[in-house]
Each structure stands twice: as structure tokens, then as C-alpha cells.
Amino acid sequence: MGKNKDMNDVVLEAQHLTKHYPIKKGLFGKASNYVHALEDVSFQVHRGETFSIVGESGCGKSTTGKCILRLTEPTSGTVTLDGQDFTALQGEALTEARKKMKLIFQDPYSSLNPRMTVADIIAEPIDIAGTYKTRAERDARVEEIMQAVGLDLAFKYRYPHEFSGGQRQRIGIARAIVLQPELVVCDEPVSALDVSVQAKVINLLEELQDRYGLSYVFISHDLSVVKHISDTVMVMYLGREMELADKDSLFAEPLHPYTQALLDVIPRITHERIQDKKILQGDVPSPTNPPSGCVFHTRCTKCMKVCTQKAPELHEVRPGHFCACHLFDESLSEAERQLSLDPTLVAQEKAQETGAEVLQD
Numbered sequence: 515m516g517k518n519k520d521m522n523d524v525v526l527e528a529q530h531l532t533k534h535y536p537i538k539k540g541l542f543g544k545a546s547n548y549v550h551a552l553e554d555v556s557f558q559v560h561r562g563e564t565f566s567i568v569g570e571s572g573c574g575k576s577t578t579g580k581c582i583l584r585l586t587e588p589t590s591g592t593v594t595l596d597g598q599d600f601t602a603l604q605g606e607a608l609t610e611a612r613k614k615m616k617l618i619f620q621d622p623y624s625s626l627n628p629r630m631t632v633a634d635i636i637a638e639p640i641d642i643a644g645t646y647k648t649r650a651e652r653d654a655r656v657e658e659i660m661q662a663v664g665l666d667l668a669f670k671y672r673y674p675h676e677f678s679g680g681q682r683q684r685i686g687i688a689r690a691i692v693l694q695p696e697l698v699v700c701d702e703p704v705s706a707l708d709v710s711v712q713a714k715v716i717n718l719l720e721e722l723q724d725r726y727g728l729s730y731v732f733i734s735h736d737l738s739v740v741k742h743i744s745d746t747v748m749v750m751y752l753g754r755e756m757e758l759a760d761k762d763s764l765f766a767e768p769l770h771p772y773t774q775a776l777l778d779v780i781p782r783i784t785h786e787r788i789q790d791k792k793i794l795q796g797d798v799p800s801p802t803n804p805p806s807g808c809v810f811h812t813r814c815t816k817c818m819k820v821c822t823q824k825a826p827e828l829h830e831v832r833p834g835h836f837c838a839c840h841l842f843d844e845s846l847s848e849a850e851r852q853l854s855l856d857p858t859l860v861a862q863e864k865a866q867e868t869g870a871e872v873l874q875d
Contacts, residue, residue, distance in 0.1 A: 523561040525696050525729045526615075531555045531581050531591035533574075533753075537802065550801045551577040552588070553753045556828075559697065562723065564730040566744040566761075568737060568776070572798055574753040575733045579699045582731060583615055584608075596696065613643055616690040620702040622682035626674040633670040636660065636688045643693060655692065662725065663688045663718060680711035684718065691722060699731045704739060716743055737780055741765055749773045752801060752809040755828050759835040769837040771814050808840065816841060820850035 533552035536545035552574045559565040567575045580586040582593055584600065593600040595611060603611050616639070619625035626635055636656050646652040657667055663684045674682055683703065690698055700719065704712040716739060722728060734740050740747060740761075747764045749757040749772065757770040768774045775794040796813040799805050805812050811821040820840050828838040840846060 524558045525561045525596060526559040526582065526731075527557075527594040528578075528582065529556050529592045529594070531578065531593070532589045533577050533581055533586065534589045547802050550804050551753050552581065553804075555591075555750075555753075555755055557748055557755075557758065559729055559731060560745075561696070561729055562727050563745045564723070564732050564743050566732040566734060566740045566747045567750060568734055568740050568747060569750040569756075570735065570776075570798060572752070572801065573750040575735075575750060576701055577753070578750070579617070579701050579731060579733050583612075583617060583699055585617075613693050614696045616693065616695045616698050618683075618686055618690045618698060618700045618703045621706050622679055622686050623674075623706070625686055626682060628674050631671045631673060632660075632665070632685055635674070635685055636692055639689060639693045645693065659688045659692045662691075662722065678711075679707050680715060683707060683715055687715075687718065687722070691726065691728065694726060695728070697729045697731065699733070701733045702735070703732075705734070705736065712739065719743065737776060749776065752798060752804055754809055755836075755838055756810065757835075757837045758828065763832070763835050769831055769835065769842065770810075770839050771816050771841075772810050775813075808838075817853070818846075818850065819852045820846055 531552055532554055535549040535551055537547045537549065538544065539546045555574070555578060557565065567578055569575055577586070581588040581591075584593070588601065591601070595614060598611065600611055630638070633653070633656050636659055637652055640646055640652060640655060646655060656670070660667055660670070665681070665684055665688065669677070669681075674685070677685070683706075687703075703719070704715050707715060719730065720743065723730065730743075732740070732743060744761040747757075747759065747761055748755060749764070749770065751772050757764065757768065757773045759769075764773065765777065768777055779794070794813060795815075799809065799812060805822075807823045808814070808817075808821040808826055811817045814821065818840060820843075824840070826838045826840045826843065828836050829842075831837045831842045840850075
């Protein structure tokens with residue numbers, strides 16, 4: 515947790531972010547359908563905070579990060595950076611604003627130019643921005659950042675292939691922070707690294723946050739890592755927000771059945787043995803044809819009749835703890851609260867219809 519965290523100072527705010535990718539067919543490339551990658555997602559990131567986005571593959575985590583940075587343009591919605599509408603900026607104004615936000619890539623092997631030295635890779639952002647007056651200033655800045663991320667200055671003129679995965683990720687981190695951005699999007703920054711190296715990189719990110727007052731949007735599927743580094747956590751499923759809360763509240767008392775299922779997957783040691791993991795049943799539906807109502811209802815063991823008909827809204831169940839689930843909607847009638855079919859039975863019925871085999875745990 516960053517020492518400079520200020521929960522009253524919002525550095526970034528996303529409002530109703532939506533991203534649909536067209537599926538084009540035919541001679542003229544007319545859209546025949548859309549991939550609903552992101553649907554009406556809203557959140558705030560405070561200065562010095564680590565805001566984590568977690569969920570299964572295909573839940574929209576990376577798409578959210580790309581829309582924040584405008585590496586892909588959102589279909590609708592806005593991103594506000596330091597009170598400025600980032601989604602409306604163009605030209606020089608956009609270039610200037612982008613200095614405030616940087617990205618740490620998932621794969622340290624493919625994200626570095628193999629033909630550039632470490633010094634040139636780290637200096638590339640300040641070369642493009644032209645933020646130094648002399649070569650000596652440039653070199654001094656590169657050396658300062660190399661020392662900050664734990665890289666020996668003797669590595670300055672070496673090439674990426676000469677380094678381990680952890681060292682390459684340190685180079686990538688140095689490149690991301692050399693311009694002293696306000697916000698860094700970390701897209702699965704340790705998932706490609708050995709477990710023994712992951713902790714060192716996570717500790718480094720926390721040290722840099724304390725030193726430079728950085729704010730992080732941390733994207734991950736690893737709940738153990740998220741629990742360690744986060745201040746606030748947003749759980750996503752099929753492009754939608756399921757739950758949003760501070761780390762302690764979410765891990766201690768998860769509200770949404772999907773969050774509960776994700777946490778059940780984490781192995782726990784009970785009475786000197788590893789407790790059996792509960793496996794989330796079924797597959798993630800296709801984002802080209804998301805289920806009606808709550809998108810999680812096809813896999814939810816607490817599915818009610820209303821869940822198949824009406825999408826729940828994200829609302830504050832407890833102070834600072836938001837959840838999109840009908841279980842917490844006190845206005846529902848008894849008929850709407852009737853339990854629906856068990857999702858496992860539904861999956862079996864669908865498999866029988868298609869002739870597919872259903873695997874049992």
C-alpha cells in the first residue's frame with residue numbers, strides 16, 4: 515500500500531466504459547455481430563492507490579486497461595485523468611496527457627526491442643518526449659531509474675537476450691516510470707515469471723509506489739498476488755462488474771457468488787492438510803451472445819428466477835462495498851426469488867442437446 519495514498523484525490527475515473535468489437539463478414543465487411551468485451555464499467559482510482567481488476571480469462575480485464583490508455587477506443591463511456599476528459603483529447607493534447615499514463619506489459623520477452631540496449635530502451639520515452647536538454651541529463655536519468663529498479667549500471671549497454679525474465683521485467687518497469695507518470699497500468703506483470711521471481715517484482719512495484727507516489731491499475735487473475743498488493747479490488751465477469759470493494763472487505767466477506775467461487779479455488783491448509791478446492795462449474799459463455807439477465811446466472815448455484823430475466827445493477831450493499839447481485843435486492847417479490855435450475859443440470863441438458871460430453875469432477 516502506497517504511503518502517499520489519498521482516497522480524496524481521484525487521479526483517474528472511468529464512467530460507463532463499453533467496448534464492442536464488430537465481427538465482420540461478407541464482401542463489404544458488414545458487421546454481423548459484436549463481441550461484448552466491456553459493458554458499462556465505472557470506477558475510480560485514487561492517487562497512490564493500487565486498484566486491482568481480477569477475473570477469469572476473457573472477463574474484460576485487459577480490455578479495460580487498453581480503453582483506459584486509449585490503445586483501443588471505447589465504444590462509449592469516458593475516462594477522466596486529473597479532471598480532464600482523456601477520451602476527448604486529440605493531437606498534441608493527447609500526446610501530452612499520455613505522458614501521465616504508462617503500461618507494464620505481461621510478457622517481458624516480447625515487449626523489449628532485441629536490437630536496443632538497456633539504456634536506449636529505458637530512455638526511449640524521454641527521447642520521444644524530449645524532456646532532457648543534454649545527453650548528460652539523459653544518461654543521469656537512465657542511471658537513476660536503473661538503480662531504482664535494482665539493475666546494475668554495468669548492464670547499460672547490454673541487450674535484452676542477455677537477461678533473465680525477472681531482469682527483463684525490471685527493464686520494462688524502468689521504461690514505464692522513467693517519465694514519472696501518475697498512473698501505471700500493470701497488465702499481468704508477473705504471470706510470465708517464475709514464482710520465486712514474482713514476489714521480488716511485486717515488492718519492487720510497492721517500493722516504487724512509495725518512492726514516486728505512483729497509482730496502479732493492476733490487472734491479474736492471480737488472487738494471491740492481488741490480495742498482497744491491492745488497496746481496492748474490482749471483480750469482473752464477461753465484461754461486467756460483479757463486485758467492488760476494498761481488499762480487506764472483499765477477501766474477508768465476499769458478497770457475489772462469483773467472487774466466492776473465485777476465492778474457493780485458492781488452496782487452504784486445514785488441520786494439517788490441504789482443503790479440497792471447489793471448482794466453478796461450467797464454461798464462460800460466449801461474449802458474442804451473453805446470457806440474458808445476470809451474465810453469471812448460467813453458472814451460479816444461487817440463481818433465482820429474476821436472475822435469468824433482469825440484469826442486476828451495481829449498488830452499495832455495505833459502506834464502500836458494491837455488488838451486482840439480486841440476492842441483495844430487497845424489493846424483489848417472492849415469485850422473483852424462486853430458485854432457478856441448478857446450473858450443472860442446465861449444462862448437462864445443453865450438452866445432451868448438442869451431443870457433447872459433460873465432464874464430471
